[in-house]
Amino acid sequence: MVAQTTLLAIVNPLSGTASVQDKQKWVDFLLTKAPDAGFTPEAVFTTHPGHATELAAAAVRQGIRRLVIIGGDGTVNETAQALLNTQTALGIVPVGSGNGLARHLSLPLNPKKAIERAIHGRPVVIDSGRINERAFFCTTGIGFDAYVAGEFAQQPVRGLPTYIRTAYRAFWNYQPATYEIDQKPHRLFSLTIANAGQFGNNAWISPQSNVADGLLDVCQLKPFPPSAVGMLAWRLFNKTLDQSTYLTVRPTRTVVVKGEGPLLIHVDGEPVMLTTDTVTVQVVPSSLLVIR
Numbered sequence: 001m002v003a004q005t006t007l008l009a010i011v012n013p014l015s016g017t018a019s020v021q022d023k024q025k026w027v028d029f030l031l032t033k034a035p036d037a038g039f040t041p042e043a044v045f046t047t048h049p050g051h052a053t054e055l056a057a058a059a060v061r062q063g064i065r066r067l068v069i070i071g072g073d074g075t076v077n078e079t080a081q082a083l084l085n086t087q088t089a090l091g092i093v094p095v096g097s098g099n100g101l102a103r104h105l106s107l108p109l110n111p112k113k114a115i116e117r118a119i120h121g122r123p124v125v126i127d128s129g130r131i132n133e134r135a136f137f138c139t140t141g142i143g144f145d146a147y148v149a150g151e152f153a154q155q156p157v158r159g160l161p162t163y164i165r166t167a168y169r170a171f172w173n174y175q176p177a178t179y180e181i182d183q184k185p186h187r188l189f190s191l192t193i194a195n196a197g198q199f200g201n202n203a204w205i206s207p208q209s210n211v212a213d214g215l216l217d218v219c220q221l222k223p224f225p226p227s228a229v230g231m232l233a234w235r236l237f238n239k240t241l242d243q244s245t246y247l248t249v250r251p252t253r254t255v256v257v258k259g260e261g262p263l264l265i266h267v268d269g270e271p272v273m274l275t276t277d278t279v280t281v282q283v284v285p286s287s288l289l290v291i292r
């Protein structure tokens with residue numbers, strides 16, 4: 001029987017642009033500080049994609065009540081999948097490229113402050129989403145966001161500068177597509193379904209989204225002329241994109257989207273090429289404990 005005070009840190013050595021040495025220093029800081037809050041800490045570096053899910057599932061089986069990830073939204077996703085509807089809470093030390101969920105929750109971005117919060121903070125319950133069989137916590141999307149996620153995943157270096165360069169190049173190669181949304185056709189630049197309000201890096205696709213309202217927000221961005229790019233980018237980072245005539249945001253519990261062929265989607269920023277042309281997206285209310 002494992003003591004309920006065990007805290008497990010899961011560290012992605014590849015998240016963001018910080019070196020493994022820096023991540024090891026943050027782990028050492030966490031190992032030093034966690035006993036102050038009554039935790040017996042352990043830390044594991046992931047060795048492969050999907051490893052965080054395996055570690056988190058094992059931790060839940062052992063009765064561990066607090067996991068702390070040192071990583072980005074992809075690592076949050078992999079870990080949180082295994083924590084859905086359990087009593088194990090997720091602390092986030094956001095050292096990824098985008099850190100969308102941590103930014104939405106106004107968690108500290110400074111790693112040491114985030115570690116203090118993850119150790120001393122209290123669990124709150126949030127919703128998650130499901131796109132077909134995959135869980136998401138921040139955003140999922142089809143269209144331009146998914147295309148950029150696919151291009152970004154192929155870059156040798158992660159981090160914000162690479163993301164901006166990738167998105168800029170992608171914009172010139174990308175073509176809008178037609179999707180049936182709840183059986184009505186829409187020609188769209190992108191279709192994002194938001195649990196949290198931003199993609200990461202304070203790019204707010206759905207500024208009014210609330211992770212605990214039992215709803216998702218369907219954000220439909222219509223095709224726009226190149227002359228509108230500057231204003232849309234300004235609104236994206238200024239939290240006013242929902243005031244643009246090109247964007248509609250609709251709260252919902254569930255939505256069905258059909259594309260013109262097998263869909264490329266992103267799930268919390270990670271690209272996934274599906275074999276199907278249809279996705280069902282649903283909210284899973286009050287399904288994850290996060291430390292705030």
Ligand SMILES: Nc1ncnc2c1ncn2[C@@H]1O[C@H](COP(=O)(O)OP(=O)(O)OP(=O)(O)O)[C@@H](O)[C@H]1O
Pocket residue numbers: 012013014015016017046047048049050051071072073074075076078095096097098099100158159200268269270
């Ligand atoms: N040891 C590993 N080797 C290769 N890939 C890994 C390893 N550990 C985790 N991964 C993969 O790395 C991916 C990216 O990690 P993460 O999301 O933490 O960083 P990021 O993409 O830089 O940040 P963000 O998602 O906030 O933009 C995850 O989806 C995960 O599958």
